[in-house]
Amino acid sequence: MGTKFGVQSKLLISFALVGLMAVVSAVVGAVSFNKFGEALTTITEEKLPPIAAAQQLATESAEIVAIAPRIVASNSTDEELAIKEELDFRLLELVNKINEIEATGFMPEVIATINDNRIQLQDTLGQLHTVTQERFAISAEKAEKLGEFQDLAKRYGDTLKPVLSYTQNDIAQGNAYAQSLKDDPSAKYTASTEEVIENFIKMNDAISARSPVLEIERLGSSAANMIIASTTETQAVRLSIIPVRIRGTYADALAALESIGNERLKNFYVELIDKMSKLSVGDDSLPELRKRELAAAEESQRLVIQSGEFANAMRSSVAELVAALNSEVQEAAAQAKVVEKQSLTALAVVAAACMASPVRPS
Structure with a gap:
C-alpha cells in the first residue's frame, strides 16, 4: 500500500525544494562572483599597474636619451649643470618605476636585464657629463691662453712699427733725392759727390736695416696666424703638424x-x-x-650614441615585459568570460530543475 502525502506535506516538500534551489543558486553565484572577482583582481591589481609602469618606463627612457644631445649642445657649465640636475631627477624616477615593476615578482630575468641597461645608461650619461665639463674647462683655458697669445702677438708687431717707420723715412728721403735728380738732369752735374754718396749710403743703410726687420715681422705674423687658426682647426692631423712648423718659424725669427x-x-x-x-x-x-677639445667632443658624440643603444636595449626588454603582461591580462579576461558562461549555465540548470520538479498534489 503506497504512502500518500497530504497537501500540507507536499507544500512543505515544494518549499524545501525551492529553498534548496535558492541555496544552490546562491552557492553557484557566490562561487562565480568569487572567481570573477579573482580574475578582475588579477587584471586590475596585478597586471594593469605593472603595464602602466612599464609603459611609463619606456617613455621616460626615451626622454632621458633625448637629454643627452642637450648636454653636448649646452653653451656653459651652468647650463649643463641645470640639464644634469633634470637628468638626475629623471633617472631617479626611472629607478622607482623599475622597483615598482620588480616588486610584482613578474619576469625577474627581464626586469634584471632592464635594470642592467638602466645602470649602463646612467653610467654612460655620467661619463658624458664628466667629458662635457672637461671640454668646458679646456675651452676656458684655451680662450684664456688665446687672449694672452694675441696680446703677445700685438706687442710683437707694434714694437717693430717705429723701427720700420724710421727706416721708411730714410728710404723715402733717398727716393725723393733720386727723383729730384731725374726731374732735373742738370742737378746730376751740379750736385756734389759727397752729397750723392751720403744719400746713397743713407738709403742703403735703411734698406739693410729694414730687411731683417721685415723678415722678423713676416715670421711673427706667420706664427700668429698659424696659432690663432689652430684654435678653430677641425683636423687633428693638421694640429699635429703645426708645432713642427711653428718651431721652424720661431727658429728663423x-x-x-x-x-x-x-x-x-x-x-x-x-x-x-x-x-x-x-x-x-x-x-x-x-x-x-684644441686637440684635447676635439677629442672631448668626439668622445661626447660616442657617449651619446652609446646611451641611445642602452636605452633601445632597455625599451626592447620593456616591450617584452609589456607583451607578456598583456598576454596574461588577455588570459585572465578569457578566464573571466569562461566563469561567466559557467555561472550562467549553472544558474540555468538550477532554474530548469526548479521548474521541472514541482511536487503536485494527487
Missing part, C-alpha cells in the same frame, strides 16, 4: 734677430718669442688644447 744691431730690441724679441713659443708648442699649448 731668432736667426733673423742676429742681424739686428740693437741689443735691447734683440733681447726684447728673444724674450717675447720664448713666451709665444710656450703657448705654441708643448702639452699645454694652444694646438694641444
